Amino acid sequence: MTITTESTLSQPSLPDEYTSIESEVRSYCRGWPTVMDTAQGSWVTDVDGRRYLDFFGGAGALNYGHNNPALKQALIDYLTSDKIVHSLDMATVAKTDFLRTFNDVILAPRKLDYKVQFPGPTGANAVESALKLARKVTGRESIINFTNAFHGMTLGALSVTGNSMKRAGAGIPLVHATPMPYDNYFDGVTEDFHWFERVLDDSGGGLNRPAAVIVETVQGEGGVNVARAEWLQALEQLCRKRDILLIVDDVQMGCGRTGPFFSFEEAGITPDIVTLSKSISGYGLPMALTLFRRDLDVWTPGEHNGTFRGHNPAFITATKALETYWQDSTFSDETLAKGTLMRDLMEKMAANRDGISARGRGMVQGLKFEDADLAGAVCKAAFERGLLAETSGPADEVVKLLPPLTTSEADLTAGLEVLDESISAALG
């Protein structure tokens, strides 16, 4: 089965502007060399009318699909009535409504007594503010991060990111961060925590007392590495015992990707600081939040500021998303059921072939290829068949799927059939 119906279409291509004007730093348009035009739900259409089923999902920014009708209407209504769009962090009706709804629908029912900070509108900015706050609260410099972590491209966020190519881009030493093995880093041979606990306790261990630990519950960019609930619980206990702050970076796995609103809910842990971005606006509009325990709120006014903190159109769609999807557990239950469907089909694809294994939680699922080059070849074959999926992992050896959570079961099944064909095509 192929999704693209018109067989008479020419090969997709990019206009010259992309090579002659845009910087070499561009990336996604290289793997998907066509001009995207319209998008609705889980489908994107290019300028020639080719349709693509989107299992990339804006890298996690499109959990409710492209141009979600409920969110779009709220946004249109806001814009057509000349409501204020840009207001830095002044008080606005849109902001009041967001704060109230976020508290009533998300924080209060989960008994999370967090203050809400609006950093600049990117995930990296939420991470920067989390690290700054942890350092300010504790008076300590060093941060513990994990192997294969991804936290963003600014210097502080890069310092706690694993990928050596991205780190090299900094051009200066990235300091005050110490990587520890993520869950299952040693394939279960060594209990990963021993190392961390040992060096913390050992006066000869050479580890400065850390301000905080920053962790993803599932490493998205790092290759869909899933931490077990027990591992996260042990990490929380270790932080509590030694008075180290626990930061969960939920930029990609939050907003329902793994089922519950926060990805750490399943493990029953309560981080001291949480970062959210990507799908928090619900519409693909830039927005980020840093959440932290009330008693950690030691900021002085304006100490971490920025021009685009509090983008009102993003507040409007964010509030609408919370009202539409998070008033009860229906949406998260559906996500878990769809995640199981994805996982079952992907386990089958892996079981039929050598050198492929399935991994993931909720609606973030991946296939790891022992031959790393195959993962890229599969994504290329998938694109040719009308399916968008990207690779992740240190060697780009994992095909990572992040379909919008609103994707129908029929589309999920159809997309996974295309993936199956793409693997066969890549294996040749």
Ligand SMILES: *Cc1c(COP(=O)(O)O)cnc(C)c1O
């Ligand atoms: C994407 C991502 C970031 C960075 O977000 P940007 O908006 O790209 O700055 C940080 N942490 C995690 C876990 C992410 O997936």
